[in-house]
Amino acid sequence: xxxxPTGDEPVRVTPGWLALREGADAAARAPELLDPxxxxxxxxxxxxxxxxxxxxxxxxxxxxxxxxxxxxQHWILRDRDPDLLVHAGxxxxxxxxxxxxxxxxxxxxxxxxxxxxxxxxxxxVTASALLDxxxxxxxxxxxxxxxxxxxxxxxxxxxxxxxxxxxxxxLDAEMTGAFNAHQRRTTxxxxxxxxxxxxxxxxxxEHRGAVVRSSPSPWxxxxxxxxxxxxxLRGWVAAACEQRPDLTAEADSYLRRRIRACEAGELEVVxxxxxxxxxxxxxxxx
Numbered sequence: 234x235x236x237x238p239t240g241d242e243p244v245r246v247t248p249g250w251l252a253l254r255e256g257a258d259a260a261a262r263a264p265e266l267l268d269p270x271x272x273x274x275x276x277x278x279x280x281x282x283x284x285x286x287x288x289x290x291x292x293x294x295x296x297x298x299x300x301x302x303x304x305x306q307h308w309i310l311r312d313r314d315p316d317l318l319v320h321a322g323x324x325x326x327x328x329x330x331x332x333x334x335x336x337x338x339x340x341x342x343x344x345x346x347x348x349x350x351x352x353x354x355x356x357x358v359t360a361s362a363l364l365d366x367x368x369x370x371x372x373x374x375x376x377x378x379x380x381x382x383x384x385x386x387x388x389x390x391x392x393x394x395x396x397x398x399x400x401x402x403x404l405d406a407e408m409t410g411a412f413n414a415h416q417r418r419t420t421x422x423x424x425x426x427x428x429x430x431x432x433x434x435x436x437x438x439e440h441r442g443a444v445v446r447s448s449p450s451p452w453x454x455x456x457x458x459x460x461x462x463x464x465x466l467r468g469w470v471a472a473a474c475e476q477r478p479d480l481t482a483e484a485d486s487y488l489r490r491r492i493r494a495c496e497a498g499e500l501e502v503v504x505x506x507x508x509x510x511x512x513x514x515x516x517x518x519x
Contacts, residue, residue, distance in 0.1 A: 248291050248320055253461050255293045258361065262389050263448035266510040267301055270357075273385055273512050274302070278356040281305040285352065287344050287360040287375075288312055292321030292337075294361040294389065299326050299335050308337040309355075315341050345371045349381035358384045362506075364391040364430035365416060368423050372430065376437035379511065386438075386511040390450055392416060393505040394428030396469070400494075404480075404487050411473035411480060418476065431507040442514035450508040456498035463495050465504070 274282065282304060286295050289310040299306055306329055310321045318339040325337045345367070352358060358379050364372060379386050394413045398405050416427025426433050435445045454462045470488050474481045494500035 246290060246314075246317075248317065250464065251291045251293060251317075253464060255291075255296075257452045257454065257458060257461055258293055258390060259297050261450040261452050261506060262297060262361075263450045263508040264301075266387065266446060266448055266508055269446065269512070270385065270387060270510055271302065274356060278304075281307060282356040283307050283309065283354055284357045284359060285309045285311060285355050286321075287347070287358065288363040288366075289321045290314075290317050290361075292324050294359055295321070295325050295337070298359065298387070300328075300330055302329055303331045303333065304329055305333040306335045308335065310337055310339045311342065311344060311347075312339075313341060313343060345374070347375070347378055349378045352378055352382035352384050355382060355384050358386040360386075360388050362390045362392075364388055364434055364509075365425065365427050367426060367430065369426060369433050371423075372426065372434050373437045376434065376441060376443070376511075380438065380441040380443055380513050383513050385513060386509070388434060388509040388511070390506045390508065391430045391434070392428050393431065393449075393507050395503075395505040397503040397505075398491070399501040400499075402487070402490070404483060407477075407480060408470060408473045408484075408487070411477040412469055415472040415476035431509060434509055434511075438509075438511045444512045444514075446510045446512075448508050448510075450506045452502070452504040452506070454502040454504070455500075459495050459498070462500065462502055463492055465502070466491050466495065 282302060284306060286308060289295065289312050292310060295308050295310065308325060310318060312318050318341055322337055322339045325335055327335055329335055396409050413428050417425060417429065431447060435447065438445050466488060470484050474484050491500060
């Protein structure tokens, strides 16, 4: 989940936030989706994998995945933020799980303009924490492009609309509902999918004959992740109050209590996400 934007500003994240969340992201991604992905790539991919990472940020998805796949790899790292691309291009691991070389290039641009031709020669399309920031039409276009190009896709860490805080408080449910509504808001003329993204993506890919496997990928935050939990809490509450200003009167004291509990090592948070593995229909992969 990216740091929530405000108003009609585009979503923008900082390298600091991405670095803070990288460990939780890595621990959350669903490893059970990798075996069927590896099997598919072993049957269909050429000697060198070409992997396109959409909305790559500083490259955390590539750092997590490159060492879990075999063989030579070339990563095409795509993002609209040139500063993030600099970090991404400089930080990939140098080798795959079997020692094969890993190379990378960066491409800046609008991810919503990609079509099947942009994925020509691509072995795998991947993205992390991206789908919930797209509209239904944008996800549908992505599905069409991947299936037409015959590309599998690994789409990780889409928000699922649930946050479980322990110990619980009565205001948790209202904050969660307001945050989810904020994630689904219309901004700049675009209605974002938010927690509806995994279901929308599944429908879009399956409609085109692809096989979609899903798996939960929750963040599990406790005493060892206090800095991340506090930063997430501040963004979560701020977004909820932006959506529902009537919560503001209670939000300050709520946030103070939650941060005190976090600093004392007494707060646990399970923030639910969903990972999707998409395998194209046989006729598209041929």
